[in-house]
Amino acid sequence: MFEEAQYFAPISTRDDGSVLVELSADHPGVADPTYRERRNAIAALAIGYVPGDPIPVAEYTAQEHDVWALVSRELAIKHQKYAPVEYLNAVQRLGLPKDHIPQLEEVSNLLAPLTGFRYLPAAGLVPLRDFYGVLADGYFYSTQYIRHHSVPFYTPEPDVIHEVIGHANALASDRYAALYRLAGQAARRVKSDEALEFISKVFWFTLEFGVIAERDELKAYGAGILSSYGEIEEFRGMDIRPLDLAAMGTTQYDITKYQDVLFRAESLDHLEDVVGDFWAHCDDDSIARLSSSK
Numbered sequence: 001m002f003e004e005a006q007y008f009a010p011i012s013t014r015d016d017g018s019v020l021v022e023l024s025a026d027h028p029g030v031a032d033p034t035y036r037e038r039r040n041a042i043a044a045l046a047i048g049y050v051p052g053d054p055i056p057v058a059e060y061t062a063q064e065h066d067v068w069a070l071v072s073r074e075l076a077i078k079h080q081k082y083a084p085v086e087y088l089n090a091v092q093r094l095g096l097p098k099d100h101i102p103q104l105e106e107v108s109n110l111l112a113p114l115t116g117f118r119y120l121p122a123a124g125l126v127p128l129r130d131f132y133g134v135l136a137d138g139y140f141y142s143t144q145y146i147r148h149h150s151v152p153f154y155t156p157e158p159d160v161i162h163e164v165i166g167h168a169n170a171l172a173s174d175r176y177a178a179l180y181r182l183a184g185q186a187a188r189r190v191k192s193d194e195a196l197e198f199i200s201k202v203f204w205f206t207l208e209f210g211v212i213a214e215r216d217e218l219k220a221y222g223a224g225i226l227s228s229y230g231e232i233e234e235f236r237g238m239d240i241r242p243l244d245l246a247a248m249g250t251t252q253y254d255i256t257k258y259q260d261v262l263f264r265a266e267s268l269d270h271l272e273d274v275v276g277d278f279w280a281h282c283d284d285d286s287i288a289r290l291s292s293s294k
């Protein structure tokens, strides 16, 4: 996943062909050999995945299913307060399991009849052009591993809780799903890496970390906020700026901390008019003009 990739654990293939996920020294699961073995096995599933086949089944422990159950229950409570109506309706529509981690195939089977989106397995980093490009075809690359059970409300990497609770619920909305597709079409249209990066930043500040006015309150529709037990309590206190394409496309952000600059849409119509229209029509030239206007 795009710049989030900077905090994906690196993956290497050993001489014997086996896959190694290199967790950092401060990763909560680094000293747990059983967890690390499972991470290696889950990464190998995605590396060996053949497009068109069913998504391989990831093995989870009872403890990991309990992490999903706990975090999804607690996030659902917070969503009632902090998520916009469009997202809450999509949650109802999708009906994710609450008691176990769904396999990505199960997520696809819930999602496809609603908006046509299906999941693809990712071991970790997916190159920007692939990650965004496939959105145009209704595919979403997703990791399958889950955070370490010792710290259920914290993950240093985007895990299946982020990918599914954050993104799949959003992708169950016709209107959000249309925005994801437009981002994919934009990524396919542009040629330069600079333009692609601009598009990815607009995605970051909207579909990952976007906030939106709803009646007199500020809500979050970005998957990064909606899947974070800590960040969802903090976003209203951040530096909230008006929706501005040139600013979003050129603002630097630090992925390892809570996002302290956020951009507010005044309504979903407003988001579609500004960001949807941008993704629908942008090209290398229009993005170069926007970039130089800042």
Ligand SMILES: [Fe+2]
Binding pocket: 001, 004, 158, 162, 163, 167, 208, 223, 224
């Ligand atoms: Fe994400």
